[in-house]
Amino acid sequence: MTEAFTRPLLATIQSVHQASRTTGQLSTEAKNHALEAIAQALETFAPEILAANQQDCEQAQAEGLPNALIARLKLDANKLQGAITGVRQVAGLADPVGEVQIKRELDTGLILQRLTCPLGVLGVIFEARPDAVIQISSLAVKSGNGVVLKGGKEAIHSCQAIVKAIHQGLAQSDYPAAALALLTQRSEIQQLLELDQWVDLIIPRGSNEFVRYIQDHTRIPVLGHADGICHLYIDQAADLAQAVAITVDSKTQYPAACNAIETLLVHAEIAPKFLPMVCDALQAKGVELRGDATSCQFVELVPATATDWATEYCDLIVSIKVVDSLDAALEHIDTYGSGHTEAIVTQDQETARKFLAQVDAAGVFHNCSTRFADGFRYGLGAEVGISTAKLPPRGPVGLEGLITYKYQLVGDGHIVQDYSGPRAKAFTHQDLT
Amino acid sequence: MTEAFTRPLLATIQSVHQASRTTGQLSTEAKNHALEAIAQALETFAPEILAANQQDCEQAQAEGLPNALIARLKLDANKLQGAITGVRQVAGLADPVGEVQIKRELDTGLILQRLTCPLGVLGVIFEARPDAVIQISSLAVKSGNGVVLKGGKEAIHSCQAIVKAIHQGLAQSDYPAAALALLTQRSEIQQLLELDQWVDLIIPRGSNEFVRYIQDHTRIPVLGHADGICHLYIDQAADLAQAVAITVDSKTQYPAACNAIETLLVHAEIAPKFLPMVCDALQAKGVELRGDATSCQFVELVPATATDWATEYCDLIVSIKVVDSLDAALEHIDTYGSGHTEAIVTQDQETARKFLAQVDAAGVFHNCSTRFADGFRYGLGAEVGISTAKLPPRGPVGLEGLITYKYQLVGDGHIVQDYSGPRAKAFTHQDLT
Numbered sequence: 106m107t108e109a110f111t112r113p114l115l116a117t118i119q120s121v122h123q124a125s126r127t128t129g130q131l132s133t134e135a136k137n138h139a140l141e142a143i144a145q146a147l148e149t150f151a152p153e154i155l156a157a158n159q160q161d162c163e164q165a166q167a168e169g170l171p172n173a174l175i176a177r178l179k180l181d182a183n184k185l186q187g188a189i190t191g192v193r194q195v196a197g198l199a200d201p202v203g204e205v206q207i208k209r210e211l212d213t214g215l216i217l218q219r220l221t222c223p224l225g226v227l228g229v230i231f232e233a234r235p236d237a238v239i240q241i242s243s244l245a246v247k248s249g250n251g252v253v254l255k256g257g258k259e260a261i262h263s264c265q266a267i268v269k270a271i272h273q274g275l276a277q278s279d280y281p282a283a284a285l286a287l288l289t290q291r292s293e294i295q296q297l298l299e300l301d302q303w304v305d306l307i308i309p310r311g312s313n314e315f316v317r318y319i320q321d322h323t324r325i326p327v328l329g330h331a332d333g334i335c336h337l338y339i340d341q342a343a344d345l346a347q348a349v350a351i352t353v354d355s356k357t358q359y360p361a362a363c364n365a366i367e368t369l370l371v372h373a374e375i376a377p378k379f380l381p382m383v384c385d386a387l388q389a390k391g392v393e394l395r396g397d398a399t400s401c402q403f404v405e406l407v408p409a410t411a412t413d414w415a416t417e418y419c420d421l422i423v424s425i426k427v428v429d430s431l432d433a434a435l436e437h438i439d440t441y442g443s444g445h446t447e448a449i450v451t452q453d454q455e456t457a458r459k460f461l462a463q464v465d466a467a468g469v470f471h472n473c474s475t476r477f478a479d480g481f482r483y484g485l486g487a488e489v490g491i492s493t494a495k496l497p498p499r500g501p502v503g504l505e506g507l508i509t510y511k512y513q514l515v516g517d518g519h520i521v522q523d524y525s526g527p528r529a530k531a532f533t534h535q536d537l538t
Numbered sequence: 539m540t541e542a543f544t545r546p547l548l549a550t551i552q553s554v555h556q557a558s559r560t561t562g563q564l565s566t567e568a569k570n571h572a573l574e575a576i577a578q579a580l581e582t583f584a585p586e587i588l589a590a591n592q593q594d595c596e597q598a599q600a601e602g603l604p605n606a607l608i609a610r611l612k613l614d615a616n617k618l619q620g621a622i623t624g625v626r627q628v629a630g631l632a633d634p635v636g637e638v639q640i641k642r643e644l645d646t647g648l649i650l651q652r653l654t655c656p657l658g659v660l661g662v663i664f665e666a667r668p669d670a671v672i673q674i675s676s677l678a679v680k681s682g683n684g685v686v687l688k689g690g691k692e693a694i695h696s697c698q699a700i701v702k703a704i705h706q707g708l709a710q711s712d713y714p715a716a717a718l719a720l721l722t723q724r725s726e727i728q729q730l731l732e733l734d735q736w737v738d739l740i741i742p743r744g745s746n747e748f749v750r751y752i753q754d755h756t757r758i759p760v761l762g763h764a765d766g767i768c769h770l771y772i773d774q775a776a777d778l779a780q781a782v783a784i785t786v787d788s789k790t791q792y793p794a795a796c797n798a799i800e801t802l803l804v805h806a807e808i809a810p811k812f813l814p815m816v817c818d819a820l821q822a823k824g825v826e827l828r829g830d831a832t833s834c835q836f837v838e839l840v841p842a843t844a845t846d847w848a849t850e851y852c853d854l855i856v857s858i859k860v861v862d863s864l865d866a867a868l869e870h871i872d873t874y875g876s877g878h879t880e881a882i883v884t885q886d887q888e889t890a891r892k893f894l895a896q897v898d899a900a901g902v903f904h905n906c907s908t909r910f911a912d913g914f915r916y917g918l919g920a921e922v923g924i925s926t927a928k929l930p931p932r933g934p935v936g937l938e939g940l941i942t943y944k945y946q947l948v949g950d951g952h953i954v955q956d957y958s959g960p961r962a963k964a965f966t967h968q969d970l971t
Contacts (some may be wrong), residue, residue: 113746127896211916358954465944469946471946477949521792
């Protein structure tokens with residue numbers, strides 16, 4: 106890391122911070138106009154963007170990068186048009202800024218309001234997918250934030266072409282182009298993570314290891330999750346056909362997703378009947394089955410080891426454990442769950458109520474697939490990421506993860522001394538909304 | 539740190555965690571009953587508590603601890619009764635748990651709810667004040683959390699007597715006494731900070747250095763603030779008499795508070811007239827004045843150095859700077875402010891609007907004292923602390939800082955596969971509240 110890189114980076118981020126001080130004041134109309142200008146510019150520059158992406162893809166192939174990565178990198182005309190449609194959809198979302206959460210008279214002429222406002226500057230670090238630049242830029246504009254984008258080096262030409270188009274679009278709008286910047290050097294990631302005075306939220310997009318690295322190397326809040334170890338518990342009172350369908354969907358509908366299950370917990374009473382059913386169905390989908398000693402009594406399984414319970418396979422593998430009770434299932438989830446999404450299948454309402462109440466996770470599901478844990482399926486309109494943090498925002502996060510609030514107090518010369526001591530005035534504390 | 543300490547600590551905290559899995563399900567009535575039982579037990583054990591406190595105070599005096607610390611340590615019958623009244627007031631606050639924030643049909647029979655729920659286990663670390671045990675315990679019970687309390691060793695007998703009484707009270711209630719534990723060894727702080735699997739929020743109560751130490755030594759979220767560098771900007775369009783009164787209140791009403799100002803920014807146009815007025819008033823209150831070169835032209839001041847702008851005095855000292863414009867004031871606040879509370883005095887509504895919009899702080903005030911930045915004055919009912927973090931909870935935090943939410947999804951065998959591919963079902967996404 107040379108001085109030559111360090112100085113421009115700091116200057117760039119300070120410029121974004123500086124510009125972001127005004128983006129929070131833009132009207133909904135001004136922000137939506139900026140989004141439409143971005144969409145049009147992306148359409149205008151589409152040939153240039155696709156050519157740049159072609160260059161990245163050829164380079165990636167020449168370097169022998171994995172096919173899965175090249176697939177994520179590839180931006181064809183359809184995918185680009187889809188991303189542009191996404192920009193216009195963000196324009197259609199409700200403006201998260203300026204919402205009055207509290208309006209309260211503290212005393213005559215002394216009015217407190219709690220208003221939503223942008224966080225400031227977002228730092229987004231992603232691998233491969235250049236369309237992420239388009240999506241996150243549109244969310245940043247709508248939420249009134251500045252944004253610093255750092256893409257993977259394999260996508261550098263695509264990202265540069267996209268950001269050039271976005272800047273051209275923003276030049277036709279009130280959202281300052283200086284509030285959106287692209288970093289291109291890998292060495293800049295570590296510097297970005299250290300700039301907690303200027304950057305307010307880090308959004309990492311990539312593998313679990315990548316997210317964990319980011320979390321461990323910054324004081325800036327990180328929106329995301331490192332692990333997605335989700336469980337499905339099949340209670341003794343389950344509808345077994347329903348339980349099979351939900352198990353198959355939760356494991357196989359998209360096994361690499363964070364909301365796919367890794368472990369199936371089965372009540373001992375139904376294990377002899379249910380395990381052969383579910384294992385047949387999973388094996389028909391090509392799932393590798395690993396089980397504890399008890400489950401191996403009923404079906405032929407690879408014996409599970411202690412590490413299986415703590416592993417996110419991200420693959421067509423499931424571990425199976427037989428439990429004696431709901432409490433044993435809760436205990437297992439409490440020990441191994443990552444707080445992402447946990448589900449129960451049962452027809453017993455009291456058992457379901459206890460499970461939903463006692464499991465501590467961003468999502469607690471009853472008689473449905475864990476794969477529903479997703480911002481679009483929840484109807485949030487857009488998903489910034491899924492957070493397994495305890496404090497909000499938790500779970501799938503939409504635009505609300507990109508805003509905060511501040512207290513605004515307006516008086517007419519009010520001082521605290523008048524509300525102190527033996528002749529203290531009383532507060533009225535009257536809510537006005 | 540010996541094994542002998544380590545094992546009981548882990549066992550204690552695991553017990554609190556275990557017990558806290560059920561406290562979130564208690565009804566409002568059950569929690570209020572527990573609070574009344576605590577209040578009555580504290581009344582019953584008052585003589586024992588006061589005697590224990592007497593012992594702590596004598597010990598502190600014998601050890602020559604500072605008088606200010608002994609004053610905070612001292613618990614007389616009045617102060618104890620005040621704390622007990624506080625417990626009953628917490629019973630009167632609205633229950634923050636179980637609130638339905640979102641209720642949405644995703645499709646027929648597939649219902650999503652977002653419900654508020656406790657965080658889990660609170661870790662509260664405080665110095666001296668034994669009445670903090672009473673306050674935070676009552677807030678933990680009301681919010682359905684477990685709590686691990688670590689008081690200063692100078693208050694050990696007081697804390698033990700108080701927790702004994704609280705446990706006796708809880709024994710008459712449905713809130714399990716095991717969900718509330720007191721740590722007594724100083725070595726246990728570091729261990730507590732490492733137990734991020736079992737503890738969900740750390741609340742430090744003490745000096746700025748103490749809070750910063752805690753923030754730098756844990757992965758657990760910390761509720762609080764290390765710095766309170768607040769500014770008051772007197773605009774050229776200020777009512778000068780009002781500006782003097784607000785300055786004096788903001789600086790002197792309680793100078794050790796985090797919401798007291800450290801720096802006064804004065805517009806150049808009114809500086810020649812305003813500075814003599816405000817300096818006379820501040821000096822009459824015993825305030826030491828430090829100023830930049832320009833302000834020293836108008837009044838006799840100790841020249842301020844670069845470090846003054848970055849210092850929280852917590853004392854009767856103020857630094858003064860003359861600025862040429864609102865933008866220069868905003869720039870100074872952006873550089874030196876700690877995001878706590880920032881205020882402007884002006885009769886110009888447009889200037890006020892710009893200040894309130896552009897200043898990035900938990901509190902932005904117009905024509906009133908910064909000392910109003912406080913949970914009780916805001917009408918929050920109880921204050922857990924003041925947060926200068928960007929993500930919510932921000933500013934003075936009431937019970938809402940002790941809760942989070944989870945998404946609950948209830949279906950009837952719904953799987954994601956049915957909503958995918960060419961014949962995908964559509965979501966209805968219909969809000970039910």
